Amino acid sequence: xxNRVTIIDVSNIAGVSTATVSxxxxxxxxxxxxxxxxxxxxxxxxxxxxxxxxxxxxQQRANAILVLVPDISNTFFxxxxxxxxxxxxxxxxxxxxxxxxxxxxxxxxxxRYLFNGRADGALLLNGYLPDSIVETIRNSPQNHPAIVxxxxxxxxxxxxxxxxxxxxxxxxxxxxxxxxxxxFITHLSGPAGNILTSDRIKGYRNAMVASGLNxxxxxxxxxxxxxxxxxxxxxxxxxxxxxPDAVFxxxxxxxxxxxxxxxxxxxxxxxxxxxxxxxxxxxxxxxxPPLTTIHQPRRxxxxxxxxxxxxxxxxGDFEMPDTSSLQATLVERDSA
Amino acid sequence: xxNRVTIIDVSNIAGVSTATVSxxxxxxxxxxxxxxxxxxxxxxxxxxxxxxxxxxxxQQRANAILVLVPDISNTFFxxxxxxxxxxxxxxxxxxxxxxxxxxxxxxxxxxRYLFNGRADGALLLNGYLPDSIVETIRNSPQNHPAIVxxxxxxxxxxxxxxxxxxxxxxxxxxxxxxxxxxxFITHLSGPAGNILTSDRIKGYRNAMVASGLNxxxxxxxxxxxxxxxxxxxxxxxxxxxxxPDAVFxxxxxxxxxxxxxxxxxxxxxxxxxxxxxxxxxxxxxxxxPPLTTIHQPRRxxxxxxxxxxxxxxxxGDFEMPDTSSLQATLVERDSA
DNA sequence: AGGGTTTCTGTAAAGGATTACACAGTGAAT
DNA sequence: ATTCACTGTGTAATCCTTTACAGAAACCCT
Numbered sequence: 001x002x003n004r005v006t007i008i009d010v011s012n013i014a015g016v017s018t019a020t021v022s023x024x025x026x027x028x029x030x031x032x033x034x035x036x037x038x039x040x041x042x043x044x045x046x047x048x049x050x051x052x053x054x055x056x057x058x059q060q061r062a063n064a065i066l067v068l069v070p071d072i073s074n075t076f077f078x079x080x081x082x083x084x085x086x087x088x089x090x091x092x093x094x095x096x097x098x099x100x101x102x103x104x105x106x107x108x109x110x111x112r113y114l115f116n117g118r119a120d121g122a123l124l125l126n127g128y129l130p131d132s133i134v135e136t137i138r139n140s141p142q143n144h145p146a147i148v149x150x151x152x153x154x155x156x157x158x159x160x161x162x163x164x165x166x167x168x169x170x171x172x173x174x175x176x177x178x179x180x181x182x183x184f185i186t187h188l189s190g191p192a193g194n195i196l197t198s199d200r201i202k203g204y205r206n207a208m209v210a211s212g213l214n215x216x217x218x219x220x221x222x223x224x225x226x227x228x229x230x231x232x233x234x235x236x237x238x239x240x241x242x243x244p245d246a247v248f249x250x251x252x253x254x255x256x257x258x259x260x261x262x263x264x265x266x267x268x269x270x271x272x273x274x275x276x277x278x279x280x281x282x283x284x285x286x287x288x289p290p291l292t293t294i295h296q297p298r299r300x301x302x303x304x305x306x307x308x309x310x311x312x313x314x315x316g317d318f319e320m321p322d323t324s325s326l327q328a329t330l331v332e333r334d335s336a
Numbered sequence: 337x338x339n340r341v342t343i344i345d346v347s348n349i350a351g352v353s354t355a356t357v358s359x360x361x362x363x364x365x366x367x368x369x370x371x372x373x374x375x376x377x378x379x380x381x382x383x384x385x386x387x388x389x390x391x392x393x394x395q396q397r398a399n400a401i402l403v404l405v406p407d408i409s410n411t412f413f414x415x416x417x418x419x420x421x422x423x424x425x426x427x428x429x430x431x432x433x434x435x436x437x438x439x440x441x442x443x444x445x446x447x448r449y450l451f452n453g454r455a456d457g458a459l460l461l462n463g464y465l466p467d468s469i470v471e472t473i474r475n476s477p478q479n480h481p482a483i484v485x486x487x488x489x490x491x492x493x494x495x496x497x498x499x500x501x502x503x504x505x506x507x508x509x510x511x512x513x514x515x516x517x518x519x520f521i522t523h524l525s526g527p528a529g530n531i532l533t534s535d536r537i538k539g540y541r542n543a544m545v546a547s548g549l550n551x552x553x554x555x556x557x558x559x560x561x562x563x564x565x566x567x568x569x570x571x572x573x574x575x576x577x578x579x580p581d582a583v584f585x586x587x588x589x590x591x592x593x594x595x596x597x598x599x600x601x602x603x604x605x606x607x608x609x610x611x612x613x614x615x616x617x618x619x620x621x622x623x624x625p626p627l628t629t630i631h632q633p634r635r636x637x638x639x640x641x642x643x644x645x646x647x648x649x650x651x652g653d654f655e656m657p658d659t660s661s662l663q664a665t666l667v668e669r670d671s672a
Numbered sequence: 673a674g675g676g677t678t679t680c681t682g683t684a685a686a687g688g689a690t691t692a693c694a695c696a697g698t699g700a701a702t
Numbered sequence: 703a704t705t706c707a708c709t710g711t712g713t714a715a716t717c718c719t720t721t722a723c724a725g726a727a728a729c730c731c732t
Contacts, residue, residue, distance in 0.1 A: 004451075006688055017712045022690055032710065049452040053398070054688035056389035057717045072417060072433075073618075078409030085435060094454070097408075097433040099421060115340075116385040117718090118430070227618055260622035282409075282563055286596035288624045342718060353682045358720055368680065390718030393687050453688090 005046045014042035025050070056117060064094040065309060066119035068110055070126040072099040074225070075281045076251065076298070077125055080150065083302020084123060091316045093120075100126050108132070114145040121145060121309045124159075127152030127195050134158060146312040150305040151296075152195050160312070162305040162323060166196060169294050169328035170203025171210075173276055174248055176292075176330055178207065182245035182274060184217045188233050188258065190250045191224040200250050200278070219244060223254045230257025237273070238265055244273060246336060252277035252284045252293055259287060259335065274336035289334035296328050341382045350378035361386065392453060400430040401645060402455035404446055406462040408435040410561070411617045412587065412634070413461055416486065419638020420459060427652045429456075436462050444468065450481040457481065457645045460495075463488030463531050470494060482648040486641040487632075488531050496648070498641040498659060502532060505630050505664035506539025507546075509612055510584055512628075512666055514543065518581035518610060520553045524569050524594065526586040527560040536586050536614070555580060559590045566593025573609070574601055580609060582672060588613035588620045591627055595671065599624075610672035625670035632664050 011018045016035060024031050024039040031039070042048070056062050065088055069077050081097060088095045096119055100107040108130040113119040124147060137144045137158055153161040177185055187204045190197035201220065208218050221236055223229035230253065237243060237258075249255035255277030259269050269275050269289060277284055280295035304326065310318040347354045352371060360367050360375040367375070378384070392398050401424055405413050417433065424431045432455055436443045444466040449455040460483060473480045473494055489497040513521055523540045526533035537556065544554050557572055559565035566589065573579060573594075585591035591613030595605050605611050605625060613620055616631035640662065646654040 004688090007690095008688080018689075019691075019713080020711060023711085026690085030710075035710080047451075049448060051393070051453045051688050052449075053389045053392035053453045054717090055690080057387070057393050057719090058688080058690045060717070062389070072408070073411055073414030075409055075411060081408060082435065082437075094432075096430075098431075099418065101418075112385055113388075115383075117387045117389045227622055231622070256619065256622050260624060260626075263624055283592065283619050286563055286567070286592050288596060288599055290596075340718095343720095344718080354719075355683080355721075356681060359681085362720085366680075371680080387718050390687090391720080393689090393717090394719045394721085396687070 004051070005048045006051070007048070009046055010039065010042045010048045013045065014038040060117075061120050062094075062113075062118050063092065064096050064119050065306075066096045066098060066110060066113050066122040068098050068100050068107060068122060068124050068126050070100055070102045070128075071225075072097070074253070075283070076253075076279045077151075079298035080125065080302035080305075083299040083304075084306045085302075086299075087303050087306035087310065091310055091318075093310075093315070100128075102126070104128065104130065114147075120315075121313050122147045123305050123309055124149045124154070125151050127154065129154050129158070146309055148305050148309045148312070150301060153199075154195070160308055160320075162301055162308055162326070164296055164301070164326050164328040166199035167203040167206065169296075170200045170248075170278070171207040172328070172330055173278065173294050174204050174207035175211075176332070177246045177248060177274065177276060177336060178211050180246075180274065180336065183213060184219070184242065184244045184246075186219040186221060186237065186244040186247045188221045188223050188230065188247055188249040188254050190222075192222065197250060204248060223250065225251050225253060227253045227257035230254035230259075231261040233258050234261030234265060234267075237262070238267065246270075246274035246276070248276045248278075250278055252279045252281045252291060255291055255293070255335075256283060256287050259289075259291070263288075270335050276336045280331055284331075285333070287335065292333045292336040293331055294328050295331045297326060301326060340387070341384045342387070343384070345382055346375065346378045346384045349381065350374040396453075397456050398430075398449075398454050399428065400432050400455050401642070402432045402434060402446065402449050402458040404434050404436050404443060404458060404460050404462050406436055406438045408433070410589070411619070412589075412615045415634035416461065416638035416641070419635040419640075420642045421638075422635075423639050423642035423646065427646055427654075429646075429651070436464075438462070440464065440466065450483075456651075457649050458483045459641050459645055460485045460490070461487050463490060465490055465494070482645055484641050484645045484648070486637060489535075491531065496644055496656075498637055498644055498662070500632055500637070500662050500664040502535035503539040503542065505632075506536045506584075506614070507543040508664070508666055509614065509630050510540050510543035511547075512668070513582045513584060513610065513612060513672060514547050516582075516610065516672065519549060520555070520578065520580045520582075522555040522557060522573065522580040522583045524557045524559050524566065524583055524585040524590055526558075528558065533586060540584060559586065561587050561589060563589045563593035566590035566595075567597040569594050570597030570601060570603075573598070574603065582606075582610035582612070584612045584614075586614055588615045588617045588627060588629055591629070591671075592619060592623050595623060595625075595627070606670065606672050612672045616667055620667075621669070623671065628669045628672040629667055630664050631667045633662060637662060 007018045007021050011021045021039050024036050085095050098110045111133055147159045149161045151163045221233050255275050259275050277291045277293035280293045284291040284293050304321050307318045307321045311320045343354045343357050347357045357375050360372050421431050434446045447469055483495040485497045487499045557569050591611050595611050613627045613629035616629045620627040620629050640657050643654045643657045646652050647656045
């Protein structure tokens, strides 16, 4: 730790200059085979590892990307993360994962990484970008930190976005319910002020209106994407004078909470009320009844997002990927 | 990005030396109020942020800790992570979360962070430490990187460990099943070579033996902590000539998978077979029937672990915390 | 007023790596 | 034999901060 071995030690042992050691490590083919061998020997003998701080300082980059997640415990994000990681590690980049806990202050703190040399670019899964950064981007459209929003788009399309078309996917979901003969369909939405929430509400409304149903068949309950809010919604629904035929939930966690609470209270799913989720997390499959939901190609989304960011950074030979493959699909199981 | 503002710019504008700027930022009370004001003005005016790489290089530490997680998508870990993060951020440390995917090679790669200046210490949630590091620790017991193992202890008690007593907690679980009158109890274990797996098998055996049951009432199925392995176990169980009265699963994910598959095949839980899990993840509650399980104080475990690490690092005024509060508790719901 | 503290600030040396530039050596071509 | 091109290596500047040390200024005390 303290008596760390530096490049100087290696160069002394190998009998070459530090420059040569550095070159051997980064560009082995520019040095003589003999030199290379001497250096590698010295490296192994000493157990030398390059000091990242010194490297970053000199190279003026962190070789790391930042990923902001609103809630790391939400299983929805983990597969996206794994896709990101996969691509990033291929490009020799470290992935810094930060849990913003949906807290603006924390988010702002982390985005500072983009300016203090901790990260070269950021992937935003949290649908929020601090004003200060938005302004920075506005002020210097040519030369601002590389940022890509993932899954949740940002309000103003100020940075590239990778994700499915939520409005369209939701329409598909609601159309499925309509096709099953349901008419009075409640939508359990996400928290206010969230893009996913509003997109999915839009999709819901579109589908309802398109099917010629009048407004009285539309009904919204606001949740917050948590299991608990799904459970809470059950109370609201049971208390309704006219109960809905079906509930379309803005994510799976709420759907699972809802089903659990409904069944506990003696309401059968799907017979009394059909329930649909969104995301297709792993526990959707093990729900009883198994959850009908919208599947997102999460791993692929993560990979695409990372590639887009790397393309922006000019790292590796990544090009802006073709995102046309990011299609959501409906997975019909038994809950609706 | 390229035209970054440095401490020199700030010092020029404020009309002081860089030393004074640095002091103002780190030790505001050693400079005059007047100077402080001038510096802070310059900082705000320029939007200066300290360069982490330069800082780390100079200070010879990363101000970051590494957390190795075997599988970030496992919800069990997320609350631990949140506890860690909570403590670390109070000490102004960045938490680097790394998903090892249970891959030794990846793990080894990440542990390198301890030597290349990216991290000052590590929290291991993966129950595995590369041989190279074990050796380093053995060779210099006084002066080795700070490491704490969390949840899963390491084979040899080479580093401090924070977590519950798995053997005892498992005994408690199995005793619960026995008290309910179950005799033939199957244990769905974790993957081989994992400490959690072996500890829980031990606890299971202890309880079975202590209750005076003979060996024929013991039965093991090996899983791997995944939902899928729980589902697979259902087949094994249904195929058994003499079906168990109860199944104790080594974690909740497997229990949920098992229940789902069992119910699908017409086996009632808990009436035909009782099922218990371990961990008390959030979805345990929404399982149908709600899952009886062992609750771990995960957030507290994370906090304790972080404090222990910080104490080792001598950061902040943390002392080795008293870990006596880390008790697992049984949560009785309906599945057993 | 003079000496002794104390408080504040500046100078300059690290910290460890990368890389532009220059130089030496080799071999080929004329 | 001289020039040229090329290859491989070394020198030294640079990235941005922090901090030991020293010097200056202010204050207190007798």
